[in-house]
Amino acid sequence: MESRWRDANVGSLRIRVNGTERTVQAEPDTTLLSALRDQLGLTGTKYGCGEGQCGACTVLIDGKARRSCLTPATSVASAEIVTIEGLESKGEGGANGHLHPVQQAFLDEGAFQCAYCTSGMILAAVSFLREHPHPTDDEIVRGMNGNICRCGTYPRIVAAVRRAATHSGRGEESRSQYRDSSSPSAPQNDMSGGAAAVMKVLDGQG
Ligand code: FES
Ligand code: FES
Numbered sequence: 001m002e003s004r005w006r007d008a009n010v011g012s013l014r015i016r017v018n019g020t021e022r023t024v025q026a027e028p029d030t031t032l033l034s035a036l037r038d039q040l041g042l043t044g045t046k047y048g049c050g051e052g053q054c055g056a057c058t059v060l061i062d063g064k065a066r067r068s069c070l071t072p073a074t075s076v077a078s079a080e081i082v083t084i085e086g087l088e089s090k091g092e093g094g095a096n097g098h099l100h101p102v103q104q105a106f107l108d109e110g111a112f113q114c115a116y117c118t119s120g121m122i123l124a125a126v127s128f129l130r131e132h133p134h135p136t137d138d139e140i141v142r143g144m145n146g147n148i149c150r151c152g153t154y155p156r157i158v159a160a161v162r163r164a165a166t167h168s169g170r171g172e173e174s175r176s177q178y179r180d181s182s183s184p185s186a187p188q189n190d191m192s193g194g195a196a197a198v199m200k201v202l203d204g205q206g
Contacts, residue, residue, distance in 0.1 A: 015076055017042070018086025026073040033057045033068035036083060044084035044119045048148070055147030058120035059083050065127035084119035087126065102126050105164035106157075113151035121147050125161045135165055 013026040017040060024035040033050075036042040036059070048056030050069050057069040060082040087100045099107070102125045112118045121144070128143040129135070135143065140161045141154075149157065 013073060013077055015073065015081060016079070017081045018083060019080075024073060028072065028074060030073045031069055032059070032071040032073045032076055032081070035073040036068060036081075042083050042085050046116055046119060048116070048120075053148070054117075055120045055124060056117055058123045058147065060123055060127060063127065063130065065124045082123070084122060087122065100126065101168045102129065102160070102164040105160040105167065109156050109160040109163055111153055111156040111160035113153055117147060117149045117151075121149065121157055125157075125164060129161065129165055129168070133165060133168075135161070137162065 010025050010027050013024050013035075014021055015024060015032075015035070016022070017036070022040055024030075024039045026035060033045060033047060036045050037047065045059055045068055046056035047069065048054035050057075052067045052070045055067065057067055058065050059068045060066070061071065061076055061079050063080070063082075088098055088103060100122075102122050106112060106118060106122055111121070124144055124147050128140070132139055132143060137158055140158050144157065144161065
């Protein structure tokens with residue numbers, strides 16, 4: 001890298017994250033992942049490989065799935081960034097506690113184990129389904145292939161993406177069944193293990 005870049009001063013940068021203008025300190029080599037996690041505390045976006053290979057760091061930039069570990073923060077000053085913390089709402093960006101249908105589908109299908117990959121998977125799926133609203137399973141596999149799940153929950157992830165495509169817009173209906181465990185029709189899922197972990201990720205606490 002040329003010396004003029006190495007000598008560049010750290011500068012304040014305004015970026016728009018989850019519908020809100022935020023200020024971060026950025027050098028030319030500050031990644032968006034670092035700005036989100038280390039400066040804004042949005043730790044739902046995960047550091048996996050740091051080399052663009054695993055997809056754990058996936059966020060939406062202007063609606064498309066992008067690897068935040070490879071994205072310079074200075075390159076997204078005029079973009080709309082959505083992280084997992086901002087997805088839970090009717091319109092991306094203003095969290096209101098209502099899960100996005102893709103988040104709900106991952107819960108409904110139990111599409112996680114340790115959940116480290118889950119926020120990246122969900123954001124990749126949101127981007128994929130925008131372009132493929134009625135995908136075949138083969139298309140889902142191809143579309144999600146760049147995201148790695150080290151726990152190997154791929155069949156459930158495919159099922160979740162399929163469910164989100166089929167039930168898009170019905171997330172609230174199934175969500176309420178999850179929350180009301182006294183309902184006779186409520187699924188009898190054990191939320192104490194992996195599901196609890198994914199709920200933390202979905203809430204940006206993981
Ligand atoms: S951490 Fe960005 S692709 Fe792995
Ligand atoms: S990496 Fe553990 S659930 Fe995907």
